[in-house]
Amino acid sequence: MNASASSRIVSPRASAExxxxxxxxxxxxxxxxxxxxxxxxxxxxxIDGVPETLDLLRSKGKxxxxxxxxxxxxxxxxxxxxxxxxxNVSEEEIFASSxxxxxxxxxxxxxxxxxxxxxxxDGILKELELAGIQYLGGPGDGEKKIxxxxxxLMEHDKDVGAVVVGFDRHFNYYKVxxxxxxxxENPGCLFIATNRDAVTHLTDAQEWAGGGSMVGAVYGSTxxxxxxxxxxxxxxxxxxxxxxxxxxxxxxxxxxxLDTDILFGQNGGCKTLLVLSxxxxxxxxxxxxxxxxxxxxxxxxxxxxxxxxxxx
Ligand SMILES: [Mg+2]
Numbered sequence: 001m002n003a004s005a006s007s008r009i010v011s012p013r014a015s016a017e018x019x020x021x022x023x024x025x026x027x028x029x030x031x032x033x034x035x036x037x038x039x040x041x042x043x044x045x046x047i048d049g050v051p052e053t054l055d056l057l058r059s060k061g062k063x064x065x066x067x068x069x070x071x072x073x074x075x076x077x078x079x080x081x082x083x084x085x086x087x088n089v090s091e092e093e094i095f096a097s098s099x100x101x102x103x104x105x106x107x108x109x110x111x112x113x114x115x116x117x118x119x120x121x122d123g124i125l126k127e128l129e130l131a132g133i134q135y136l137g138g139p140g141d142g143e144k145k146i147x148x149x150x151x152x153l154m155e156h157d158k159d160v161g162a163v164v165v166g167f168d169r170h171f172n173y174y175k176v177x178x179x180x181x182x183x184x185e186n187p188g189c190l191f192i193a194t195n196r197d198a199v200t201h202l203t204d205a206q207e208w209a210g211g212g213s214m215v216g217a218v219y220g221s222t223x224x225x226x227x228x229x230x231x232x233x234x235x236x237x238x239x240x241x242x243x244x245x246x247x248x249x250x251x252x253x254x255x256x257x258l259d260t261d262i263l264f265g266q267n268g269g270c271k272t273l274l275v276l277s278x279x280x281x282x283x284x285x286x287x288x289x290x291x292x293x294x295x296x297x298x299x300x301x302x303x304x305x306x307x308x309x310x311x312x
Pocket of ligand 1 (some may be wrong): 035037038039195255256257278
């Protein structure tokens with residue numbers, strides 16, 4: 001090391017660097033964690049060059065992991081989506097926040113005689129079932145209405161020891177009240193959120209209210225901060241690092257969102273790569289209002305291939 005390198009003044013907030021030498025990045029890590037929507041696919045459409053890019057990384061012996069804050073599907077259901085899109089990805093490589101909620105409860109030895117009340121969709125129910133955890137609520141409660149006759153009191157199950165809240169297209173007042181009663185009245189009841197994303201991209205025509213809106217409603221009535229298991233919280237990163245025995249500095253987190261994906265990678269001490277194939281544009285990244293700077297940015301993950309070809 002020369003003297004000028006060691007005495008170099010490091011700027012307090014380095015800007016993201018455009019990815020010019022993917023091989024150097026690929027060689028510097030052993031695992032790539034990919035966000036899904038905006039990185040691998042957009043809605044139901046595969047992003048160009050993804051299969052070839054994943055093949056290249058696998059041929060170089062890299063471990064690939066896919067992490068999503070979307071809790072509406074289970075790992076198995078996500079596996080089907082990968083298969084439908086022609087991608088060879090196994091269930092063991094997929095980590096959705098539905099799974100993270102169940103994994104968290106298992107990690108704390110959630111008592112067998114306690115139940116989970118679910119505000120969310122099928123994916124959470126499936127994962128709880130696989131983890132052998134009793135639950136109630138879920139999509140079925142979307143039909144339920146409350147009739148506020150004089151003196152009406154809503155009963156709730158005193159054995160609910162945790163409320164899990166995720167994105168829910170059938171969210172209603174019944175669910176908020178039920179979740180609120182459990183959290184406020186059952187001693188020690190946990191409040192777990194799959195994510196607090198403000199918006200999600202249900203269609204590409206506009207942004208839609210995300211999981212953060214359902215979590216926000218339950219926060220509003222309980223004033224209790226939830227325990228977040230999805231990105232950008234470190235639970236999933238710690239879980240993955242433990243499960244696969246990976247050093248976090250040997251991971252590169254690849255995502256299209258700054259406040260979830262890139263922050264998730266940075267919170268975990270990983271290298272980070274922002275792709276511009278999803279919700280973040282170059283002007284958003286470079287805006288003076290943005291404080292989250294990944295190590296690198298590039299247009300899409302298949303730049304791993306084309307940039308490589310360009311340098312040959
Ligand atoms: Mg995304």
